[in-house]
Amino acid sequence: FSHVLCLLNMMTHQELVSCVGWTTAEELYSCSDDHQIVKWNLLTSETSQIVKLPDDIYPIDLHWFPKSLGIKKQTQAESFVLTSSDGKFHLISKLGRVEKSVEAHCGAVLAGRWNYEGTALVTVGEDGQIKIWSKTGMLRSTLAQQGTPVYSVAWGPDSEKVLYTAGKQLIIKPLQPNAKVLQWKAHDGIILKVDWNSVNDLILSAGEDCKYKVWDSYGRPLYNSQPHEHPITSVAWAPDGELFAVGSFHTLRLCDKTGWSYTLEKPNTGSIFNIAWSVDGTQIAGACGNGHVVFAHVVEQRWEWKNFQVTLTKRRTMQVRNVLNDAVDLLEFRDRVIKASLNYAHLVVSTSLQCYVFSTKNWNTPLIFDLKEGTVSLILQAERHFLLVDGGGIYLYSYEGRFISSPKFPGMRTDILNAQTVSLSNDTIAIKNKADEKIIFLFEASTGKPLGDGKLLSHKNEILEIALDQKGLTNDRKVAFIDKNRDLYITSVKRFGKEEQIIKLGTMVHTLAWSDTCNILCGLQDTRFTVWYYPNTVYVDRDILSKTLYERDASEFSKNPHIVSFVGNQITIRKADGSLVHLSISPYPPILHEYVSSSKWEDAVRLCRFVKEQTLWACLAAMAVANRDMTTAEIAYAAIGEIDKVQYINSIKNLPSKESQMAHILMFSGNIQEAEVVLLQAGLVYQAIQININLYNWERALELAVKYKTHVDTVLAYRQKFLETFGKQETNKRYLQYAEGLQIDWEKIKAKIEMEITKEQERSSTSQSNQSVGLKL
Amino acid sequence: AGFFAAMAKDILGEAGLHFDELNKLRVLDPEVTQQTIELKEECKDFVDKIGQFQKIVGGLIELVDQLAKAAENEKMKAIGARNLLKSIAKQREAQQQQLQALIAEKKMQLERYRVEYEALCKVEAEQNEFIDQFIFQK
DSSP states (O other): OOOEEEEEEEEOOSSOEEEEEESSSSEEEEEETTSEEEEEETTTTEEEEEEEOOTTOOEEEEEEOOOOTTOSSOOSOOEEEEEETTSEEEEEETTSOEEEEEEOOSSOEEEEEEOTTSSEEEEEETTSEEEEEETTSOEEEEEEEOSSOOOOEEEOTTSSEEEEEETTEEEEEESSTTOOOEEEEOOSSOEEEEEEOTTTOOEEEEETTSOEEEEOTTSOEEEEOOOOSSOEEEEEEOTTSSEEEEEEBTEEEEEETTSOEEEEEOOSOSBEEEEEEOTTSSEEEEEETTSEEEEEEEEOOEEEETTEEEEEEETTEEEEEETTTTEEEEEEOSSOEEEEEEETTEEEEEESSEEEEEETTEEEEEEEEEOSSSOEEEEEEOSSEEEEEESSOEEEEETTSOEEEOOOOTTOOGGGOOTTTEEEOSSEEEEEOSSSTTEEEEEETTTOSBSTTOOOEEOSSOEEEEEEOOSSOGGGOEEEEEETTOOEEEEESOOSSSOOOOEEEESSEEEEEEOSSSSOEEEEETTEEEEESOTTHHHHOGGGGGGGEEEEEOGGGOSSOEEEEEETTEEEEEOTTSOEEEEEOOSHHHHHHHHHHTTOHHHHHHHHHHHOOHHHHHHHHHHHHHTTOHHHHHHHHHHTTOHHHHHHHHHHHTOSSHHHHHHHHHHHTTOHHHHHHHHHHTTOHHHHHHHHHHTTOHHHHHHHHHHTTOOHHHHHHHHHHHHHHHTOOOOOHHHHHHHTTOOOOHHHHHHHHHHHHHHHHHHHHHHHHHHHHHHHO | OHHHHHHHHHHHHHHTOEEOTTOOEESSOHHHHHHHHHHHHHHHHHHHHHHHHHHHHHHHHHHHHHHHHHHHHHHHHHHHHHHHHHHHHHHHHHHHHHHHHHHHHHHHHHHHHHHHHHHHHHHHHHHHHHHHHHHHHO
């Protein structure tokens, strides 16, 4: 189902193979009970013995020292750790020289893993101990000790925690002493293997109960497999965290990260004790009980966009099918295809050395450029450009192949970025900070510099998933995100000047997506599928947000569905069992968006009249207010029966000056402070005071009056009237202070107000006439 | 003369000397000699016969041995075949299990395709309905 494993079974060892490890995408080391370490070159299909270990060393686990991050020259691992049955671990160079053998455990050392930075090694043994070692093999600490053997161990994504097995239990223990230990019963049999992916932060476990399971890092179960015929002996995450492989007796399975299985193979291998993914995530190798090493590469991946369907048929060949006319094109590549992305009428393919950009209009002449570093781990597309992420950095290219920018931030680790933590739009790049997950970095796409004054977007909770909207002006760019509590928020990416609030849009949101053609947001909220036709409504008129929504029951999607794409008005959702479900929403809101973005208000109103839907009218109302088109707003609000708002808009229309109108439109959207600022800047102090009085914002009204030394009596008069109406006594100290000895004369006050209004009218009429004069000249 | 001859014989016989038919002097009584020779002949015959018998018996034994070996071989073969038969049944079972697993996998895929197909049918119906409505409204 869009991923298939192509198998190759090879044999050189006399005894069972216990472990395998890749150095590059084409070179593998395997260790066997026949004491040999063998190197496999897949390009030449040659094997060579690296070293023959002494007869008393039976290798158990092998792990290559991680590539140093950021050092580009060092493109492959130089040494590895090998654990053995005699209680030692050995540091062995690429050429097979045993640099160091360290007495580590009593009984066999069952697993050894380097952390992501290569600064520490963890080993676990039959003696039930978990030990941390330095890079050179000096004992740092014994992290934990238990009565049962520890069969497998894995580092957490931040290298701060270690996950290990304890019989049927899984334990996550932070390196920091006294930190909280997480422990849970994971299987009904002894757990044999675990793995923890650094990109998606998910945990895999497999055991003698013949099941494999997927957990999140809090130990919550996400997937629980059917029992197999034999114990599951190995599990391994692909580096990008999108897939994982499962090995058992005569069994090799490829699964999606959500647990459902893409494909099952039954090779003649015996038990597969260890599985290793190549660095580029296109191939796996399995250590087999019958002395074989099984190789498999992933093909038949499929990408779909509108009427095009692209399939990776072979490692270097893609087939493009145009569903409309059944035309088929074959795309041949010089090297192995590693990643591809099809969106916005372009297919971007990265091979081990190059990047190909195809336009859907012309499949024959791709644009080709060389890559800086081989392995692209992520491709993201926007309408104008696309983003490549590799081990060394983030690079933005135009579809013409021109390099645009390369955003950087302190502590950047590109190997853990994925489509949930990076988002791209035509003008902005948003990246979730891994070190502090409450923060989102924002970059200007054209320069790669931090957006605006470099202020970060910070939220009160850890953020899980981010998505930028794709259309509209840079100033209105919005980012939607889901936090740890599964609440959906929206905010503007504009972080300078007046900071826009982070506003909550929904709760229990599992997944979200923006449409590629207009700023419509959709998400799965608990058991409902929700479409926010105009999410910006929250900044304009939050009251009518619920009227701009489209909701339908989504219980049919069961647990943990994921939105794969939102193209035009078509939404594709992948259910937890792997099946794709297509939904289409009404085509009218996208059309409305289009009219509004080109200021065709009359067309927009006509469309709404034609469709006769409340939702559409509500969207139009919000859009009109956001664009300060009060005539359209009035019509739209009238159509959805918001009479109070129609009246208010009418009153705005009758206001004497532009500034006042502006301020009241801002007030309409709830931006009181901004409204006040507008009035004060225009010198309309009385009007500023008046809006505060109208809002019963007494403190501020008096403060302004005192500050500008005007209308103090007006404020006091209104206050007194208010107190009288509600039958209250003055308690506010400041009011008491100013009220002392002041006689309220309503006649005088009214005259003053009258004067202010005429003044405003005169002023605006002169400024208007000035303007018209200016135009005439 | 005969008398003298017989006399002489007796006398010689007493001295342990005898004459044979060719009147040659002999230490042994010619009769005994005759019998001895006959015995010797008979013994030789006997030895020859025994030898022949032994040869025949040896051949027989060899043959029987060969037969035994062949029988043993066949027996082993039979046992092997029987075991093979048993294990083939097991192998078939394993193969069947494998195929069953593969079938289950394909069934799951089919189910996914079915769900997708149904969803697409629904979309198609919705779109048709929309088109009808649109035309009708115009």
